[in-house]
Amino acid sequence: MEYFKCSSEELEKEYAALKKRYKDEKGKGLSLNMARGKPGKEQLDLSLKMLDVMNSKSDFIGEDGMDCRNYGIFHGIDECRKLFGEILGVPSNSVMVGGNSSLNMMFDTISCMMTKPIVEGCKPWYEVPDRKFLCPVPGYDRHFGITQYYGFEMIPVPMNENGPDMDIVERLVSNDESIKGIWCVPKYSNPNGITYSDETVRRFASLKPAAKDFRIMWDNAYCIHDITDTPDKLLNIVDECRKTGNVDLPVLFCSTSKITFPGAGVAAMAASSNNMKVFAARYNYEIISYDKLNMLRHVKFFGDFNGVLKHMEKHKAILKPKFDIVLNTLDKELKPTGTANWTNPNGGYFVSVDVMEGTAKRVVHLCRDAGVVLTGAGATYPLGNDPHDSNIRIAPTFPPNNELEQAMDIFCTCAKLAACEKLLG
Numbered sequence: 564m565e566y567f568k569c570s571s572e573e574l575e576k577e578y579a580a581l582k583k584r585y586k587d588e589k590g591k592g593l594s595l596n597m598a599r600g601k602p603g604k605e606q607l608d609l610s611l612k613m614l615d616v617m618n619s620k621s622d623f624i625g626e627d628g629m630d631c632r633n634y635g636i637f638h639g640i641d642e643c644r645k646l647f648g649e650i651l652g653v654p655s656n657s658v659m660v661g662g663n664s665s666l667n668m669m670f671d672t673i674s675c676m677m678t679k680p681i682v683e684g685c686k687p688w689y690e691v692p693d694r695k696f697l698c699p700v701p702g703y704d705r706h707f708g709i710t711q712y713y714g715f716e717m718i719p720v721p722m723n724e725n726g727p728d729m730d731i732v733e734r735l736v737s738n739d740e741s742i743k744g745i746w747c748v749p750k751y752s753n754p755n756g757i758t759y760s761d762e763t764v765r766r767f768a769s770l771k772p773a774a775k776d777f778r779i780m781w782d783n784a785y786c787i788h789d790i791t792d793t794p795d796k797l798l799n800i801v802d803e804c805r806k807t808g809n810v811d812l813p814v815l816f817c818s819t820s821k822i823t824f825p826g827a828g829v830a831a832m833a834a835s836s837n838n839m840k841v842f843a844a845r846y847n848y849e850i851i852s853y854d855k856l857n858m859l860r861h862v863k864f865f866g867d868f869n870g871v872l873k874h875m876e877k878h879k880a881i882l883k884p885k886f887d888i889v890l891n892t893l894d895k896e897l898k899p900t901g902t903a904n905w906t907n908p909n910g911g912y913f914v915s916v917d918v919m920e921g922t923a924k925r926v927v928h929l930c931r932d933a934g935v936v937l938t939g940a941g942a943t944y945p946l947g948n949d950p951h952d953s954n955i956r957i958a959p960t961f962p963p964n965n966e967l968e969q970a971m972d973i974f975c976t977c978a979k980l981a982a983c984e985k986l987l988g
């Protein structure tokens with residue numbers, strides 16, 4: 564039944580039925596979690612054999628002749644730079660392979676530009692008291708956390724089906740020298756699963772920022788993470804920037820966190836030689852070399868880029884049924900009420916649900932009381948401030964399928980309950 568068209572008697576009846584259903588579900592004493600985008604156990608098991616590709620009898624010498632057990636080559640071993648070059652679609656000599664976290668590399672990158680000018684003649688960002696950063700919303704809470712930590716004013720930019728609203732981005736960056744960058748998850752964005760259109764990528768590559776040291780933080784965390792047989796295609800920003808002469812604009816990031824093991828994978832970044840020179844100068848002080856054994860282990864396990872893509876097919880087979888559970892339950896339970904909208908992504912790790920305006924916090928609260936943990940309402944906005952109190956990020960990958968079914972039933976009950984409460988005032 565469509566809630567907005569219901570009489571108050573009809574709504575009261577629905578509300579009473581939902582309250583009973585909620586009480587029954589709460590009584591089950593469940594403990595379910597759809598909060599963070601973590602791979603499930605079955606996905607982690609896919610990479611177990613990687614732990615067998617190296618043992619005490621292995622050859623630890625990399626292609627460049629370096630003994631990977633020892634200090635050396637802080638930008639990573641050649642074969643791993645090549646692999647990440649293919650994953651990111653950039654030349655391997657523009658790649659730096661880091662430790663176990665791309666978020667860590669993003670934090671370091673911002674930190675570097677806080678203290679050292681990325682362009683000669685510009686001020687380090689800590690000397691720009693009114694520094695600002697653009698934050699497409701809804702977006703990734705940990706991105707916003709980095710720029711919050713470094714004292715940026717964060718300006719939300721709405722996302723549409725093509726990516727961030729580029730009219731707003733262009734207007735803002737061309738007029739304000741204190742805007743220093745933008746967070747982007749260009750493919751299967753976190754949380755709404757949108758892939759930036761070709762036009763959006765071209766407009767990014769053609770930006771004319773007032774700040775010479777404006778940088779695009781191009782976090783391609785889900786670049787090869789398809790879940791359907793009709794994957795999205797993302798235009799290559801580095802190629803486009805080469806055409807416009809804006810080669811220094813983007814800084815790219817990715818990792819194997821959602822390919823092998825989160826927290827025990829390998830991360831990488833790529834940037835123009837001008838940018839890399841400044842970043843490398845800092846890394847030289849920060850570290851002697853990252854974990855080359857883990858780099859070598861990953862390369863030996865996959866063989867080549869094709870091996871990575873084959874591995875991703877196995878993830879896809881596990882993830883597709885999980886996304887189907889989420890989407891089918893939303894279709895069955897929430898669609899008829901007309902109170903919510905959600906995304907139907909071709910990849911990534913999330914389904915982004917907009918519940919009835921003004922009810923997201925209440926839904927998350929009701930779910931928690933019934934034993935289902937969700938990402939906090941508002942987390943997808945800078946400073947946790949969703950002006951519509953509407954967006955909730957569903958992360959379907961971690962719970963086993965039977966638990967996911969239960970959790971989604973409870974989520975839908977709570978979303979309907981909160982909508983009825985709101986409409987009945």
Ligand code: PLP
Binds near residue numbers: 748784825
């Ligand atoms: N970037 C995005 C968009 C993510 O969603 C995540 C994790 O959820 C990360 C980065 C974290 O990546 P890493 O494990 O490489 O630090």
